[in-house]
Amino acid sequence: MPVPPPATAPAPPAPLLSPLTGLPSEPGARVFAVKIDNTARARPWDGVEFADVVYVEPVEGGLTRLLAVFASQLPGSVGPVRSARETDIGVLGAYGRPALVFSGAAPPVLDQLVAAPLVPAVPRGFPAAFRRDDRRPAPVNVYVDLADLRGRVPEAGPVQDVGLRFGPAPDGGAPAPERTVRMGSTAVTVTWSAPDGAWTIATGGEIAVAGPDRRPVRADTVVVQRVGVVESSVRDSAGSASPIALTVGAGDAEVLRDGRSFPARWSRPAAGDPTRLTAPDGREVPLHPGRTWVLLVT
Structure with a gap:
């Protein structure tokens, strides 16, 4: 009597990946x-x-x-x-x-x-x-x-697709060990750390740190998103109007990942739509899985 082949264990289910990081995530995570x-x-x-x-x-x-x-x-x-x-x-x-x-x-x-x-x-x-x-x-x-x-805000909604795509670095790009952008009177500098495989962030020449042990804050990807701005009717106590960055529409962008710079365009037709980042050839630009910083540069 032939011996039946051993049963094959079913493959484990693929891990749930967060649309915000591209990394495994708990189901039902809220924002x-x-x-x-x-x-x-x-x-x-x-x-x-x-x-x-x-x-x-x-x-x-x-x-x-x-x-x-x-x-x-x-x-x-x-x-x-x-x-x-x-x-x-x-x-x-x-x-x-x-x-x-x-x-x-x-x-x-x-x-x-x-x-x-x-x-x-x-x-x-x-x-x-x-x-x-x-x-x-x-x-x-x-x-x-x-x-x-x-536990006090059960109405907070779950994570959803906001347009970020993650994956291996695309071909091309230019070496970018450091990038400084002006945001009003503030200079933001991101510096690539090859040993850490991430970007450190500095505002006004001061490296950003957090927590009691003052660890540098790092980003796996930095997106420089150039946006329009309109002046709010709301003013602060000094009489200065607050700018409103316009994140619906389209414009130029730069994706910084793996120590390189990739030119891109961002587009978002309506407020409820995700923001797409596309290369000059029209393909979406993948980000490095992990934490992303977006600089809304006017």
């Missing part, structure tokens, strides 16, 4: 975007090194702020948390219904945030998830526990 100060007195940051995607946005006075997007990891301390801007609404339109964590906003901006497809999360609404660090001066002393906040 939390945190507005973070980017002035010298606000650094070092907490938690920024764990963000999946970080946008550097222009704000009034030639300064910048971060919009750090978390889904893969939700740190217990992120900040310092600062106020939201109209640019945040446009950027987050591609993320479905994320939670936006911020410390406050001007009344006209707050009205827009409440009407936008996102979940506002401020200290007044979730006091148990926020803390003040007495070692820091106000207003750069507010921090959020995203792990705690997750």
Whole structure:
């Protein structure tokens, strides 16, 4: 009697990959975007090194702020948390219904945030998830526990495709060991570290670090996205108007990965659409799997 062949074990299912990093991800991960100060007195940051995607946005006075997007990891301390801007609404339109964590906003901006497809999360609404660090001066002393906040904001939407594509580096590109771009009065410099296989980030000549051990904040890919800007009707206490970076439309871009620079175009037809990055030949430009920083350069 013939012996039946041994049963073949079924192949394990392919790991779920995050559309924000291209790396394995837990199913059901939800999106939390945190507005973070980017002035010298606000650094070092907490938690920024764990963000999946970080946008550097222009704000009034030639300064910048971060919009750090978390889904893969939700740190217990992120900040310092600062106020939201109209640019945040446009950027987050591609993320479905994320939670936006911020410390406050001007009344006209707050009205827009409440009407936008996102979940506002401020200290007044979730006091148990926020803390003040007495070692820091106000207003750069507010921090959020995203792990705690997750259980308090069940409406926060899951990760979805925002247009990022990941894979091996394309052919070509030019060596780019360092790149400096001006964002208002701020110079942002990214430097390739071959031993680390990632980019370090410096603002105004100061290398960005985070956490109690002051580890350098690194990015696997940096996208320089050149955008238009309009002036908001909202002004700060000094009378300066806040710029609104226009992330719907199309424009030039540069993808920095693996120590090389790749020219690209970005396009996003509508606020709810993903942002596509394409090479001169029309093919999408893949990013290095991992953490991405996007510089919204006006």
